[in-house]
Amino acid sequence: MRNGDVWDFEDAGEIRGDVNGSGVVLGVDGGATSTVCVCMPLLALLSAHKLPDPLPVLARAVSGCSNHNSVGESAAWNTLEQVMAEALSKSGSNRSAVRAVCLGVSGVNSSTDQERILKWIRDIFPSHVKLYVHNDAVAALASGTMGKLHGCVLIAGTGCIAYGFAEDGREARAAGAGPVLGDWGSGYGIAAQALTAVIRAHDGRGIQTMLTNSILKALGLSSPDELIGWTYADPSWARIAALVPEVVSCAEAGDKIANEILVNAVQELALCVKAVVQRLCLCGEDGNSSFPVVMKLSNIQTSYPAVHPIKPQVEPAVGAALLAWNYLMKESEAECHR
């Protein structure tokens, strides 16, 4: 309990959230810009064989970045601990009522990442609490499927990633590797290619494009040469990705280069989904199996003729909570049959 202060509320007031004593679950969506934790009662979910609408969310807390790659491990963990404590405190509950926690955290890219967070969170909660750690894309998938890990999610915002699960539990991902490692379907990728096109048109390597005037105007610069200093001044991905609307307007106005960049980005995103679907054989042996594709596209407007995209009705933190509940149910069932 290295961050003791955040749990002080447990010694203070009365417990009123967990009124029926069956406990709560926590779902966390930890991203590069913000981290959200929701606290949901277990009984309400247990007793309803189908999910109640609206979902009973006891409390919701929001904090900053929890991607350990961006802010370092200890800052990321402090944020996660703080947001969980705040959600529990707001719900009028405490750690003794927690039955399961599911974290979907940006930056969890390998089993090593997963194990380090699991080891750390193990010390925060009583030993009987079930703990699950995933990449935040998994929480986004669960927010579209209401807690069932099946199908594929595609997220395209500042970054991009495709993540999928087969019904037998096998999982696969594509992209989500950051700008250095070629996430060209991301908002950052689109904007970086647009900036590159402006430089190339300026120095004679590329053809002229409307992007030059559009981007220079948006940034208040007078020459493409000044873009070099501008990109150096602050390399944050979100700042670059914020230029996507300029690319979209230029493409809509008929600019060939801007249009090519967007078409390439859509193809890259489609390739990410395709790679995941093929590796998991989600279409089945006959190619006709149905499976959900959850889409969270913040930055680009696009369409895939062959799939029926699901736009999540709940936020990823709720997806994570539903996931925690699903895991818990499966484990209880397994224990009953033993």
Add this chain to the structure above:
Amino acid sequence: MRNGDVWDFEDAGEIRGDVNGSGVVLGVDGGATSTVCVCMPLLALLSAHKLPDPLPVLARAVSGCSNHNSVGESAAWNTLEQVMAEALSKSGSNRSAVRAVCLGVSGVNSSTDQERILKWIRDIFPSHVKLYVHNDAVAALASGTMGKLHGCVLIAGTGCIAYGFAEDGREARAAGAGPVLGDWGSGYGIAAQALTAVIRAHDGRGIQTMLTNSILKALGLSSPDELIGWTYADPSWARIAALVPEVVSCAEAGDKIANEILVNAVQELALCVKAVVQRLCLCGEDGNSSFPVVMKLSNIQTSYPAVHPIKPQVEPAVGAALLAWNYLMKESEAECHR
């Protein structure tokens, strides 16, 4: 004189460097990894109608990064001032002996950058001292042409840039814009594409490549997933570019992907030179004019069948000093003819 201490030596010892009283020139090559200043006597150059061999270098001083984009303006300027003071001090001379200073500094990408440095350096030297500020590529060109600004220089190391001058003084550049802005012919560009190829092979978007084993082994990692954390841990370009030898070995061993990356990089570099040559019309109207192409290729081995590349025999700081001397000569001539 904001950085007074570095000039304390001027009040101390005797002046012995500028023995004949005709003064000295300073040439500075300011890069992202190091900054070099050389001090050369003016008389030795003046009296020899062709350049003496070896060139009379009175002193040489070395310091760290002076790219204002990387370390900020005040640190960059302190480094430049310090390295000039050290070269003057070592040469047994001082600022009163300086006739001209030529700075070739990485990160000078626009007239705004140029004017800011000129304004700053103006306060350091007596008002009669001639001052010239360029991108460091210009010093590299001058190191190949022995101080004459004519032709094209191609630099490919961690970054890449092509820079050229027509005989009438017109100048042009291509690339040199950094990784975000698509310098794909650079060492960084080659290595970033190799890392991307490893990720794509791993997640099913790309075909298998020898680069996977080669790069993971070089970095001591066990899975491509771990590359994500590795690139985040330290985004320095030189660290990424250091993987170029792995790409070259894989290409030599017959790997298709590695070979494609190198071929693309060479084409990118050729395109940079072509853009500069065309904009400046260096080939002349009949396409037969001869012009020097200076090559500084640290990272890749390549060949251009149609040109005779000049490998510089002196370092860029000496090129900058020769440039200062050339400028000075031209201005004296112009004054004589008035």
